[in-house]
Amino acid sequence: MRRPVRIAITGAAGSIANSLLFKIASGEMMGKDQPVILQLIEVPQAMEALRGIAMELEDCAYSLLHTITLHDNVEDGFKNTHFALLIGARPRGPGMERSDLLEVNAEIFTRQGRALNNFANRDVKVLVVGNPANTNALIASRNAPDLSPSQFTSLTRLDQNRARGILANHTGASPRDIRRVVIWGNHSPTQYPDLHQATILDRSAMDQIRFDWYTDEYIPKIQFRGGEIIKARGQSSAASAAQGIVDHMRDWVLGTDSGEFVSMGIVSDGSYGIEKGIIYSFPVRCDYGRYQIVQGLELNDFSRERMKATEAELLEEKAMVEHLLPA
Numbered sequence: 001m002r003r004p005v006r007i008a009i010t011g012a013a014g015s016i017a018n019s020l021l022f023k024i025a026s027g028e029m030m031g032k033d034q035p036v037i038l039q040l041i042e043v044p045q046a047m048e049a050l051r052g053i054a055m056e057l058e059d060c061a062y063s064l065l066h067t068i069t070l071h072d073n074v075e076d077g078f079k080n081t082h083f084a085l086l087i088g089a090r091p092r093g094p095g096m097e098r099s100d101l102l103e104v105n106a107e108i109f110t111r112q113g114r115a116l117n118n119f120a121n122r123d124v125k126v127l128v129v130g131n132p133a134n135t136n137a138l139i140a141s142r143n144a145p146d147l148s149p150s151q152f153t154s155l156t157r158l159d160q161n162r163a164r165g166i167l168a169n170h171t172g173a174s175p176r177d178i179r180r181v182v183i184w185g186n187h188s189p190t191q192y193p194d195l196h197q198a199t200i201l202d203r204s205a206m207d208q209i210r211f212d213w214y215t216d217e218y219i220p221k222i223q224f225r226g227g228e229i230i231k232a233r234g235q236s237s238a239a240s241a242a243q244g245i246v247d248h249m250r251d252w253v254l255g256t257d258s259g260e261f262v263s264m265g266i267v268s269d270g271s272y273g274i275e276k277g278i279i280y281s282f283p284v285r286c287d288y289g290r291y292q293i294v295q296g297l298e299l300n301d302f303s304r305e306r307m308k309a310t311e312a313e314l315l316e317e318k319a320m321v322e323h324l325l326p327a
């Protein structure tokens with residue numbers, strides 16, 4: 001048996017974690033031969049609920065679940081961790097502006113960045129899920145000067161999975177037959193779900209759908225799917241978000257399937273003309289625990305315009321928190 005890896009999770013008593021923890025413990029994320037230590041982190045008021053979840057995990061008697069530890073602060077919770085899933089965040093309250101939301105979350109992710117810098121394993125891989133995820137990842141990374149910005153990522157895999165699922169449903173294909181769907185930019189309604197590289201059963205997806213359906217129905221459907229789910233079930237996506245997290249981390253650690261690429265929010269290196277330094281979702285391939293941006297994709301004016309619009313939103317978010325970022 002391999003040595004166990006440490007996975008720290010914030011917001012561990014929340015809705016997403018409630019699905020996620022059981023998937024991780026059963027080996028869906030790190031592999032069926034990889035034991036895990038779960039370092040679960042919550043705010044002090046939620047520790048009792050967290051204790052309940054820990055009991056349930058124990059009661060499943062998962063053979064890959066080595067140990068569970070519970071923490072009410074990130075400084076303890078991140079100790080020596082190999083992976084950090086930052087799910088807990090402050091939701092938008094009534095009357096709160098976007099700038100207020102960015103600011104309260106900036107505080108949380110500043111502290112978490114510092115704690116990762118000071119206490120996590122030097123090779124820690126970080127995934128930020130709590131919204132606004134891309135900018136929260138930027139803040140955490142900027143507060144971890146001893147770690148590489150490439151160790152910080154944000155979740156757009158849920159958007160990618162939505163894009164595949166909805167396309168499959170429309171065309172009658174199986175999601176398994178759909179490849180190379182790309183999500184560019186921010187995890188927000190400005191994101192750009194791009195099918196120009198995508199294939200269905202190895203043939204161009206764009207040749208198999210109507211362009212007006214793509215622009216007028218499909219793109220807005222993906223962009224506003226989160227809101228639609230909240231309207232329908234009175235709560236935001238939880239099980240599908242957990243699946244997105246599992247897929248993102250599994251591919252990052254164990255590699256993408258051959259011929260496929262996946263979307264991850266990562267620090268921009270200027271590829272495709274996107275401003276360096278922001279956390280932007282790009283198509284990547286993963287191998288041996290590293291990811292690389294897929295280069296050389298042909299972009300038409302339609303795509304460029306949408307990629308720029310979502311970049312502009314990220315630059316705006318960055319400007320709103322700039323005064324809180326270390327130089």
Ligand code: NAX
Pocket residue numbers: 010011012013014015016017041042043046087088089090091108128129130131133155156157158159187226236237238241244
């Ligand atoms: P819940 O409100 O169910 O759970 C969040 C949990 O985080 C709560 O138990 C809370 O006590 C805890 N928490 C808050 N601040 C914390 C802190 N500083 N340290 C540790 N724990 C803390 O929310 P849930 O549905 O689980 O969603 C969590 C976050 O994911 C939200 O910000 C949500 O907007 C975001 N999402 C991001 C998605 C993405 O694709 N990037 C999709 C799903 C989801 O909407």
